[in-house]
Amino acid sequence: MPTSPPAATARERRRWARYLVDERAEAEVYRRLAARRTGEERAILLALADAEGRHEAHWLALLGGEPARLPRRSASTVVLGFMAAHFGTVFALALAQNAEARSPYDDDPAATPTMAADERVHHEVVRGLAARGRRRLSGVFRAAVFGANDGLVSNLALVLGIGATGVAPQFVLFSGVAGLLAGALSMGAGEYVSVRSQRELLDAARPSDYADGALGDLDLDANELALVYRTRGMSPDAAEARARDVVGVARDGGSGSLVGPVTDEDEGEVVGGAWRAAGSSFLFFASGAVVPVLPWLFGLSGLPAVLLALALVGLALLATGALVGILSGAPPLARALRQLAIGWGAAAVTYVLGLLFGVSVG
Structure with a gap:
């Protein structure tokens, strides 16, 4: 049983x-x-x-x-x-x-x-x-993370390096604000030039209607029109057939044109507006670069300002690193710690250099 x-x-x-x-x-x-x-x-x-x-x-x-x-x-x-x-x-x-x-x-x-x-x-x-x-998010997300982290790390390194020399707090604050503006303007200008240049390259690669008016006068059996389509990725046979069709339409009084859908022609990813990209990069960088300046902005100086700047930037780096981890499907803690190590490591180098060339911040 x-x-x-x-x-x-x-x-x-x-x-x-x-x-x-x-x-x-x-x-x-x-x-x-x-x-x-x-x-x-x-x-x-x-x-x-x-x-x-x-x-x-x-x-x-x-x-x-x-x-x-x-x-x-x-x-x-x-x-x-x-x-x-x-x-x-x-x-x-x-x-x-x-x-x-x-x-x-x-x-x-x-x-x-x-x-x-x-x-x-x-x-x-x-x-x-x-x-x-x-x-869908990759372009904007990359720009946001790159800009904010660049602002966090570069301005933290700047204010710690300046602060370690023992200069007056007002000079550290001025240096931080100058670094924020210089970096944000550089990022915005660089993004504008990058997007504008990419648009110009795409425009240069786009087919034109320069030869459309001459299509009807081409020899149907002996012309170089097929070479145009071969440069765009068509096979020789397909290019020859396309050329004959276009010339035939033009000779019959139709509206034959070299501009139109062709095989293997890919203008790449959609490019946003240059001014919008520049403004976004400026704001992303500035949002990160303002964080390490906050202690001096509110009147702190010396070692307390340095420690608070490190803490604030550390929290921001942990947050952006964890966000990258979440969106990439990777462990958030590992990505957060990696971001923190990179940011604090860069700041430590400039801080040590400031100590070598100046006096203590205490």
């Missing part, structure tokens, strides 16, 4: 209840995200929520129904739910991607192999959705 499975221990039931709470929280996150999206992305997110519902049903069955008491949600699921409700989809999806990668089902005998496989697939689905948002 077959024996019934042993009764679950209290520890196992607590673990299953934790899984139940987490599955419900993740399903709720996906539904909240779906409410902010339309079309295919909405359908995918709702399908993920349904899958989490199947996992929820598994743990309910093992528990024998709804437990009288459930554990509180973990801190990570609370943060994920808050991000899904109040911030952009890309931030919440990046956190959800990390959550799906930490699934414990591979090592838990109470979870079925199908559930463990589901979680692995969910990780890839969420990563694919997050990748769409990352691509």
Whole structure:
């Protein structure tokens, strides 16, 4: 006579209840995200929520129904739910991607192999959705992080290097403000020139209508028009056929033109306005560069000002590093510490140089 499975221990039931709470929280996150999206992305997110519902049903069955008491949600699921409700989809999806990668089902005998496989697939689905948002955000995000961090690190290095020489606090403040303006103007000017130059390069590469008026006079069987299309990436046969069509249309009195869609012609990524790019770079740099100047701006001097500047910039570097980690799907803490080490390392070099060429800040 077959024996019934042993009764679950209290520890196992607590673990299953934790899984139940987490599955419900993740399903709720996906539904909240779906409410902010339309079309295919909405359908995918709702399908993920349904899958989490199947996992929820598994743990309910093992528990024998709804437990009288459930554990509180973990801190990570609370943060994920808050991000899904109040911030952009890309931030919440990046956190959800990390959550799906930490699934414990591979090592838990109470979870079925199908559930463990589901979680692995969910990780890839969420990563694919997050990748769409990352691509849309990448240009602005790169400029913001690069500009703000450049301002933080360069101006911190400047004020610490000047301050370490023992000069008057007013001179340190003046140097910091000058560094902010000089750096922000340099960033803005550089971005303007970069975007403007890229636009000019694209304009130079774009086909023109210079030869359109002569198309009707070309020899249908012996002309170099096919070479134009070959320079744009067409095969010799396709270029020859296209040339004959264009010349034939022009000779019949039609509106043949060299300007138009051609194979393999890609003008690259969309380029924003030069002035808008310059203004954004100016503001991003200035927002970072003002942080290390704040202690002197509010009247501090000497070692207290140095320590407070280090603390303020350190917090800002940790925040931007963690943000990069979240959006890239990498561990936020590791990226935050990396950002901090780079920023403080650069500032330490200039501070030591200031001590070598001056006196103590104390």
